[in-house]
Amino acid sequence: MSFTGQIREVARVDLVVERRTGDTFRIVLPFAIVTLIIFSLSLGGEVAILRTVGPAVFWAISVLFGMQLALRASALDSPTRRDLMLLLNLDPAARFLGRTLASSTIVLVFMAVLFATMVVLFDPSLPGGWFWPLLAAISLAAIGLAALSTLAGGVAAGTRNRSSLASLIVAPLAIPIVVGASQVLEAMERNSGILLWILLLITSDLALLVAGVGLSRPLEEASR
């Protein structure tokens, strides 16, 4: 099978598993929406405050929950499954890219639904022509988060405190992604250019994808 075929197949398997279990939309998304509601209640339900902080709350919840979604995919890997992939001669780089592709698709859909919910609950004032820049920001943030979480999931695999450890690794490294993505709307509000923030997102994503591909073989060995 070709390299791109391997990427497609790994992504397809992960997406099929997600469709069958449906955890993202049955568990994670409702939990994220409850968190949005908790935020609005803890802010005293003040409409003016909610309208201002809405996008910031959306990004904070998106990153924390999106990270968990992407980390969940690598948690599915049992040692037996990893051995099977090895015997099938699956390229570790293709495995990393396939998993990142699947996770970024899931995180992108999750973030899009969460954003729509945030707009309904918080009624933020969005700048004119927000749709395409926001879609670009969400897509790039989803790719970066997925790549980072795939790497961290492999690094923390099999440890006794896997989920909290992987979160500790991902959260600080995800800061450039959070800053880049959240500043796109802010920059539009201020009527300043969004190019710098989009470039920051693209650079972060590229750096993570290159690191992931370059380190995929040692990561594969270390996960065994």
Place this chain on the structure above:
Amino acid sequence: MRRVQIIFLVATAAVAYGAYLAFTAPLDALQGEFTRMIYIHVPTLWLAFLAFGVTALGSIAYLITRKPRWDRLAASSAEIGVLFSVVGVFTGMVWGQAVWGQAWDWGDARLATTAVMIFVYLGYLALRHSIADPEVRAKRAAILGAIAVIQVPLVYFSVNLVRTLHQTQSIRPDGSTMPTEILVALLVNVGAFTLLYIALMMARMHVAVLEEIRIGATVVAGDAVAPPRLSDVKDV
């Protein structure tokens, strides 16, 4: 061990001389006595950058050669880097409180990125503590150590990328914005702290070797029992 002691002595003498220069160098007209914070704040954060760079180099060298000494180098340097960066941030906060009137400003890119950098390396150290097998620990920590270094240029150039409260670099390729006496005292302190880093690194790596020997010598239940080997079975 004797070599470590000698380097510690030299480093202590250098730090003492640096402290002497720090207390005799001229003061800034506006900042007064708080000018002296520069002689701790800048060298400690410079060393944090150096230490995290060494962690990345040690990690990459381990991934290439698989020699445990590179892993020890990376781990020791990360520990010392976290220590120096915490000292650097603390001195910066004291300085900021005196000069800006506030110890912390979330709108300041340099402060925020430095805090994030510390947490990235706390994650690296947490990862090391979570894995018992030395080989697995070394491999995984090396992967993270090689990625985590991306934070260093981000912190360094944050003041150039975003307009912040923190000043931009005072020492640049085209010269320095400081008076010569202050610059000399600062460079001596940077050198003295670098010697201190080398001494701490050598001591920490020595301790790491002793830890490995101690763990290797620890008797675990079942250690004495070996599975039967085919070559030992005769006349079957």
